[in-house]
Amino acid sequence: MESKINRITDILRRDDGISGAMHYTEQISWILFLKFLNDLEETKNDDAQLDGEIYNFVLDEKFRWGSWAVLKANGKIDVINSKSGEDLLEFVNKELFPYLKSFKNITENPKSIKYKIGAIFEFLDNRIANGHTLREVLDIIDEMDFHNNSDLYQLSLIYEKLLKDMGSDGGNSGEFYTPRPLIKVITEVVNPKIGDKIYDPAVGSCGFLIEAYNHIRYENIETNKQRELSTEQLRFLSEDTFFGNEKTPLSYVMGVMNMILHGVESPNISKTNTLTRDIRGLEEKDRYDCILANPPFGGKEKEQIQQNFPIKSNATELLFLQHMMNSLKLQGRCGVVIPEGVLFQTNNAFQSVKKDLCERFNVHTILSLPSGVFLPYSGVKTNVIFFDRNGSTSDIFYYEVNPSSKLTKNKPINNSHFEEFLDVWKDRKITDNSWIVNINDIKDFDISAKNPNRNDTIEHKSPIELVENIKLNNAEINDLMDEIEAILIGKDINE
Structure with a gap:
């Protein structure tokens, strides 16, 4: 094929x-x-x-x-x-x-x-x-x-490869493809089950929803072994489980087609801009048990869109994060890819959203991804943040993925890079790549991953701290220049 x-x-x-x-x-x-x-x-x-x-x-x-x-x-x-x-x-x-x-x-x-x-x-x-x-x-x-099922499975693999090739083409095609090993690990942690309503607010080609379907439907996808589900469960899985939005026409087409080709005949995918919905009007019946997403980031939204959110910002990543927080049911679980800046930035909007996140949700795990995960179409450093709506945050388990070699277009992230994480995250085991931080030890809601086991960890400072450091450095430089000038003047006098 x-x-x-x-x-x-x-x-x-x-x-x-x-x-x-x-x-x-x-x-x-x-x-x-x-x-x-x-x-x-x-x-x-x-x-x-x-x-x-x-x-x-x-x-x-x-x-x-x-x-x-x-x-x-x-x-x-x-x-x-x-x-x-x-x-x-x-x-x-x-x-x-x-x-x-x-x-x-x-x-x-x-x-x-x-x-x-x-x-x-x-x-x-x-x-x-x-x-x-x-x-x-x-x-x-x-x-x-x-x-038959084995032929359909082969078709689904071929279609995934087509979408991957389109994503690897770079440019605007990147929106169609999130690396499958990353989707798989996020789905493993969130662990969707039959009966859950599962949502992706920026579905693209529906990679997350398809992985969630495979997670529920198959005991072993490699051998095409399906779980025994009742007729009613199969109907629910096909018609009432998967939900998503996509604003780009071609992404929308690819996503719906991808779901149907994988066996979900009636996915609830809408062609709409998620951010146009006022999240303050959401009721519990409109919310979801699981949210899995890699929403677009780096974009800027106009004032009209910002009015739909309690905390206004033109950064799409902050608006999507607020949307997902408000779309999660009680006891619901979420795993979302976000740019590193969301974790360490402490200006008013970023700090307010993270304060709300930590106080109303249990941020239990943050997975720090290496640079190059989204090459060739984005070099932005990213993290995955996992949170549940079952209480506030007490402490956060961090894991830093450290590949033995630099990720490139031809050497992408793969399943082996996440093996240790999947072994340790549930029991919160401490390793050279993992650590736990109590919420009381976090200042200004800077929840960025700073591995205490590494000496070369980059420390992200707030803009105010950076300005103060620059002032301090300038003062030290001026003092040093005065000393050098005094030595040179003294030398001229002696001569």
């Missing part, structure tokens, strides 16, 4: 309508999705027939894979009657896409697969400019079979 995808990417790179990993991933995605949907419908139809029932197809016959993408005669591709060139492009652009876009309408149940298809294609268009190129791609994807 992977070799087929590689062939397709090579073919699409030569098409005039495609430029870069973002475009070819987008185009492979919609074609893969329609083939997946065809095989899913065929499987459901076969199951219905075995039960003596009639299955109502989502797609009209004219728009099903076997009617337009790849026609068959005696089990082989019907080359003569299969559309190609301009005929194929005209059908896809003028009939297929308008038909699929029409699925998202007010009369359709938002939880239905039909509505989700409309939501996906609302923001998609065919970019493949050459109908013969599209013909080649359709023929290759037709060879893929998604009728």
Whole structure:
């Protein structure tokens, strides 16, 4: 399957309508999705027939894979009657896409697969400019079979690789991909369970929600061994477990598609800017048991957005943190990636948010990540902060990840970097990389990770302390210059 995808990417790179990993991933995605949907419908139809029932197809016959993408005669591709060139492009652009876009309408149940298809294609268009190129791609994807769980698992792995390649492309593509080892360790600590409502306020390609699904659904994902769940639990897992927001159209499309391709047919993903919601209006019924997120940081929000938050700031990371704090249910658990600056900055807004966090929530663990985790599209040093809504903070367990070599684009973070952390965090074991700090020993809510076991720990000072140090250093320099000047004057007199 992977070799087929590689062939397709090579073919699409030569098409005039495609430029870069973002475009070819987008185009492979919609074609893969329609083939997946065809095989899913065929499987459901076969199951219905075995039960003596009639299955109502989502797609009209004219728009099903076997009617337009790849026609068959005696089990082989019907080359003569299969559309190609301009005929194929005209059908896809003028009939297929308008038909699929029409699925998202007010009369359709938002939880239905039909509505989700409309939501996906609302923001998609065919970019493949050459109908013969599209013909080649359709023929290759037709060879893929998604009728059983092991095939679907392979598809999910391939799709993850496509998203990873798009993220590694750098630039704006970075928003689509958080390193999977990091997502996995955050999910392990938060430990979502069946029955939980799980939320990501900035879902991107839904990596956190998919890892949460795998965590709940599989006893061993490597061997594809699933947990025994009741019909009601499976329905809850598909329809009422996963929630998220995404404001970027392509991220939204990739996220919804990614969830469906992984087996969650009805994810509750909205295309909206999370920060436009006034968090002071949230009720307990609107909150979530688990929040897993790597929200955007480094951005600036306008005054109108800031009005939705008790503590105003133009820093997106502070606004998202407040949103997550207010979105967590009683006894809820949260794991979120934040830039290092949030931990050590002590100006009014940062200190106020952290004061609220430590007093209303139990900040039990902070995982200090090495530089380079988000290369190549960001070199910002980050941390993961874990907090529960079950009381205030008494002490914080810190763990500092120390790779033996520098992380680079070609030597990224991997699962082995987190092995010791996962071994020690629950029992709060002290190692060379871990320590505990009592909340009473923290000044000005500077909760940054300062490893007492290392001599080269960087000490983050407040702006006022930095100014005072500069003044002190300048005074010492002036005194030293006066002494040198006095020596030189004395030397001139003696001469």
